[in-house]
Amino acid sequence: xxxxxxxxxxxxxxxxPTRTAPPQMPASWWSAPRIRTYLLFDATGLVYLLLGFxxxxxxxxxxxxxxxxxxxxxxxxxxxxxAFHALGLASVIFVGVRFFSFFPKAQPPRIGPMKPPPAxxxxxxxxxxxxxxxxxxxxxxxxxxx
Amino acid sequence: MKHFLLKIEPVIWxxxxxxxxxxxxxxxxWILIVGLAMxxxxxxxxxxxxxRAHALGASLIGRLVLAALIVLPLWKGAHHMRHLSIxxxxxxxxxxxxxxxxxxxxxxxxxxxxxxxxx
Amino acid sequence: MSETxxxxxxxxxxxxxxxxxxxxEYEIPVQGDWKVLxxxxxxxxEVDPSVCHRWSCRMAVCGSCGMxxxxxxxxxxxxxxxxxxxxxxxxxxANFPIVRDLxxxxxxxxxxxxxxxxxxxxxxEQAAEKSGGGTYAQSPEELAxxxxxxxxxxxxxxxxxxPVVANEGEFLGPAAIALGxxxxxxxxxxxxxxxxxxxxxxxxIYSCSFAHECSEVCPKNVDPAAAINxxxxxxxxxxxxxxxxxxxxxxxx
Numbered sequence: 001x002x003x004x005x006x007x008x009x010x011x012x013x014x015x016x017p018t019r020t021a022p023p024q025m026p027a028s029w030w031s032a033p034r035i036r037t038y039l040l041f042d043a044t045g046l047v048y049l050l051l052g053f054x055x056x057x058x059x060x061x062x063x064x065x066x067x068x069x070x071x072x073x074x075x076x077x078x079x080x081x082x083a084f085h086a087l088g089l090a091s092v093i094f095v096g097v098r099f100f101s102f103f104p105k106a107q108p109p110r111i112g113p114m115k116p117p118p119a120x121x122x123x124x125x126x127x128x129x130x131x132x133x134x135x136x137x138x139x140x141x142x143x144x145x146x
Numbered sequence: 147m148k149h150f151l152l153k154i155e156p157v158i159w160x161x162x163x164x165x166x167x168x169x170x171x172x173x174x175x176w177i178l179i180v181g182l183a184m185x186x187x188x189x190x191x192x193x194x195x196x197x198r199a200h201a202l203g204a205s206l207i208g209r210l211v212l213a214a215l216i217v218l219p220l221w222k223g224a225h226h227m228r229h230l231s232i233x234x235x236x237x238x239x240x241x242x243x244x245x246x247x248x249x250x251x252x253x254x255x256x257x258x259x260x261x262x263x264x265x
Numbered sequence: 266m267s268e269t270x271x272x273x274x275x276x277x278x279x280x281x282x283x284x285x286x287x288x289x290e291y292e293i294p295v296q297g298d299w300k301v302l303x304x305x306x307x308x309x310x311e312v313d314p315s316v317c318h319r320w321s322c323r324m325a326v327c328g329s330c331g332m333x334x335x336x337x338x339x340x341x342x343x344x345x346x347x348x349x350x351x352x353x354x355x356x357x358x359a360n361f362p363i364v365r366d367l368x369x370x371x372x373x374x375x376x377x378x379x380x381x382x383x384x385x386x387x388x389x390e391q392a393a394e395k396s397g398g399g400t401y402a403q404s405p406e407e408l409a410x411x412x413x414x415x416x417x418x419x420x421x422x423x424x425x426x427x428p429v430v431a432n433e434g435e436f437l438g439p440a441a442i443a444l445g446x447x448x449x450x451x452x453x454x455x456x457x458x459x460x461x462x463x464x465x466x467x468x469x470i471y472s473c474s475f476a477h478e479c480s481e482v483c484p485k486n487v488d489p490a491a492a493i494n495x496x497x498x499x500x501x502x503x504x505x506x507x508x509x510x511x512x513x514x515x516x517x518x
Contacts, residue, residue, distance in 0.1 A: 092170050
């Protein structure tokens with residue numbers, strides 16, 4: 001029923017008549033809902049890595065001239081690429097919500113003389129920044145400003 | 147290698163953290179328009195014409211934003227993929243996996259900075 | 266008081282008899298207000314005296330009775346039996362070597378615990394005249410900065426819950442890092458640089474991937490995840506300061 005943990009977890013088992021059994025974990029440990037959410041969070045790493053490389057390709061095409069740019073826009077219209085970006089958007093929102101919920105508690109109570117604002121203020125500030133930056137950036141990209 | 151990884155961990159964590167923070171905030175608007183609205187025809191053609199896109203991108207703020215959009219998600223991605231590898235009983239292979247992932251992020255970051263300079 | 270029967274599937278391991286851990290089932294009458302520990306004590310007292318388990322205070326302050334109940338790390342003295350169905354699986358704390366049945370080997374933790382220097386580090390004792398007889402004044406605000414992290418009862422539920430601990434042998438782990446951070450935040454302490462160097466060394470705190478499981482299972486609301494991630498930031502600043510201005514130990518030579 002139980003599966004193994006890393007054999008050196010916490011301490012390797014000792015041999016002999018008083019030997020300890022190797023560390024173990026319940027069979028259901030890795031499939032618990034919170035752990036699955038956490039694994040999903042780590043898995044968004046692949047999506048972010050790919051998003052970074054797509055952004056690199058876009059900027060590279062922008063520097064290569066009008067024909068390269070138009071070709072880039074055309075390849076962005078590929079349904080698979082659009083589907084990837086839809087997944088990307090879901091990942092980014094999932095990451096943002098989870099990370100921002102943890103961010104306030106990760107601020108030390110004091111750095112030198114400076115204290116952070118109360119947690120709800122930090123959280124509110126993060127969301128204001130997130131939504132504000134998104135709206136601004138989207139407006140600029142879509143031609144609304146500048 | 148293990149010792150080297152320990153030495154650079156704080157910097158990697160900083161880049162990773164900014165990938166989470168700034169990267170996420172910038173990526174949302176970027177994906178909404180460049181990844182979804184534009185391909186779906188919801189954005190006027192002139193908005194992302196070469197002339198306008200290049201003018202925006204080549205501005206100082208534009209270059210900084212584009213650089214951040216490339217570099218930060220790469221480090222967040224590499225670091226999280228390393229953690230994912232460890233999550234799947236990968237402690238022993240980490241000494242190989244981590245340098246590969248970080249090298250990929252570094253290569254992408256250098257290429258990204260070059261691409262931004264080249265605009 | 267209502268009385269029903271429940272089945273308990275308990276991990277058994279006797280190194281002199283067993284090749285590896287096995288399970289044994291016990292069906293016993295249980296009372297409505299029992300905790301899981303009451304059931305295990307009943308099994309030992311009335312059914313099978315060979316079952317071994319740790320327990321002491323019965324009120325969630327000693328940290329002895331941590332076990333996996335239906336796959337989750339719990340203090341069995343604090344966990345109500347009514348929350349569980351007809352069959353309850355009780356296993357020893359995950360990620361620790363098993364000494365016997367439900368008893369785990371804690372030496373691995375003790376070594377990590379000592380490494381973070383969980384005591385007030387000062388270069389020199391304060392002069393008696395200055396501090397009114399050798400005491401250190403600390404305001405309620407200064408206490409509030411670290412009090413939460415001082416509440417740890419070393420029950421080790423956090424180590425049983427942590428996916429990083431499960432996957433490697435070196436990580437310092439939630440309780441040790443939280444306690445080290447507690448001393449870093451203590452206004453009387455001068456050892457922050459030393460501890461930050463330990464934090465960045467073997468068992469590095471940066472192995473933590475903020476799964477937050479430790480804080481989810483902590484019975485004392487210590488919030489080790491908060492401590493570890495605050496410590497990451499502090500250790501980063503310390504690392505950067507060291508890069509620019511290498512400094513010596515607390516108080517110099």
